[in-house]
Amino acid sequence: MISEAKLRANNYGKVVGIASRVSPISHGENNKEVEVEIPFENYLESRLIVDSFLGLSLLIPGTLILGRIKEVSREDLMSLSRVPALSVNEDPSSVATPLRIKVELISELIDENGVKEVVPPSSPIDPQSPVFLPNDDFVKTMLGLPIDGIEIGKVVEGYRRRENVEARISKEMLSHHILVIGTTGSGKTNLLKTIYSKSDIPLIAFDIQGDYIRTAIREGGRIVIPMSEDYAKMGIVPFLKLVFGRSSVDINIDRDLVNVDGQTLTFSSGEKKFKVTLMGFKFSKVAKDLADISTLFSPQGAYFFKLIIDNAIVDNISNWEKIEKEGKNNLHVNIHQYTLSNIERAVKIIQEMRILDLKIKLSDPGMTLQHKSIELDEPSYEELLKEKITVDLRWIMERGIDASVTAAYIIMNRIFKLKDNAYKQGKEILPYIMMFDEAHEYFPQSRKNEEGKESLERLINKIMRLGRVRGIGTILATHRPEDLNDLIITLTNSKVALRADNDALRRVDMEEYSKILEVSPPGFGIIRTFAYRAHNVFLRSDKFD
Ligand SMILES: Nc1ncnc2c1ncn2[C@@H]1O[C@H](COP(=O)(O)OP(=O)(O)O)[C@@H](O)[C@H]1O
Ligand SMILES: [Mg+2]
Secondary structure (H helix, E strand, O other), X not given: OHHHHHHHHHOOEEEEEEEOOOOOOOOOOOOOEEEEEEOHHHHHHOOOOOOOEEEEEOOOOOOEEEEEEXXXXXXXXXXXXXXXXXXXXXXXXXXXXXXXXXXXXXXXXEEXXXXXXXXXXXXXXXXXXXXXXEOHHHHXXXXXXXXXXXXXXXXXXXXXXXXXXXXXXXXXXXXXXEEEEOOOOOOHHHHHHHXXXXXXXXXXXXXXXXXXXXXXHHOOOEEEEEOOHHHHOOOHHHHHHHHHHHOOOOOOHHHHEEEEEOOEEEEEEOOEEEEEEEEOEOHHHHHHHHHHHOOOOOHHHHHHHHHHXXXXXXXXXXXXXXXXXXXXXXXXXXXXXXXXHXXXXXXXXXXXXXXXXXXXXXXXOOOOOOXXXXXXXXXXXXXXOOOEEEEEOHHHHOOOHHHHHHHHHHHHHHHHHHHXXXXXXXXOOOOEEEEEOOHHHHOEOOOOOOHHHHHHHHHHHHHHHHHHHOOEEEEEEEOOHHHEOHHHHHHOOEEEEOOXXXXXXXXXXXXXXXXXXXXXXXXXXXXXXXXXXXXXXXXEEOOOO
């Protein structure tokens, strides 16, 4: 029996010890720990440290178990026999005692008539069951790691990476959304950049800090820049000089610009080409979306704002008074004064953002176009959907967080509509990723005006709940999960916790790891996902730059 169990164990690793002969081995729903013993000579040869994986090959059930070392203890022979020191001389021979280990059981591999399945550990652990150092394949199987998907790092034991055991994000995980939490400097942006670069799925990264510009350039992606009036005035070339300058990238417009196509410029940098698309919103095109997504309108305000727009000729937002008058005249209903002032206030704030109906001076390196200017418009979103996009919100951010969030909402909404159309027409569902670093800025817990909460939550529901079957997966990162909207916490079914304090961990129900995560190095974290068999897996991300 024991030799059969040993043979089974040999398929999956190297036998180093046995389940305890001296203490009873019990485990159950609340207690997932058992004790094993490693003879002294094996202890000398193998590196057995806290958090390493161990395998157990059970005698009677014939199944295999993966566990993790929780505690190690060493005892002198005298301690075992309870004999106090007899002399002051040391006695090396009595150090040759076994290593005792407490193992936390993670999962069990059962074999029902040749069908193998990984389940939570439930079989009794027989004394003298062989204990082994599991090989990579066994660890992968028993943690139930996806074989396909975007590699974000390696599984770790202690703080050491297991180089051949990759932690991946599968398509299924993406469509159920991912939240990354961690303090500043814990490695959130690095993780998202890794995903950006490794993904073979098209994606859009909303970037309010300019963190992704270098990555976009390196990967040959497209940088989309929503403009504000101040920067549009500068003209294209001086503005782009500023963009590249502030992104610390070595792009020289005279040297690297290879093509200009309307608002899109193509540059060649190294082996790759990347594109920059300047964009602007026209009030006549976005007015209705603003009613749906802007958190500035009350529900009644949004409703009547839309009616006014439907009943007037809408052109420039600077003509709002005229538009409003015409709409109201054609409507033949009385709008409550309170609702009207909500609308007027919202329009005023939107006007003040200075992000609608912009013109930009065309300037090319040769300066032959410098006297012309064009109206800035939105790009073709169909085209964007096929690429990796970084939305550089730094410039519009100078007009306030509301301006950049509004721009992001419009873009998200447009992409959703395209995905929705494809879905309704029964077209093939293609996966798509939306990434939000500093996610609390886009999806806050509550806004100053509670009126906007409803439209914000409608938008979240749309993108995440309805988005799922339409192929949209989101990845969100924040150092302030406390400030993140509750819906986001609920709708993200995979969570990665990097270095974080207790409050942040409590928010994602991972407080039990606060001791480890309070002090962990950048990129070290725990992933909790329905998609892995083991619900909490320690990982270290790959360093990107
Ligand atoms: N897996 C890792 N290994 C080593 N260094 C890392 C790792 N992940 C991130 N870092 C480094 O830690 C620092 C902070 O990372 P960053 O992604 O900017 O953190 P955050 O976005 O959470 O503030 C950066 O210098 C980054 O290069
Ligand atoms: Mg960051």
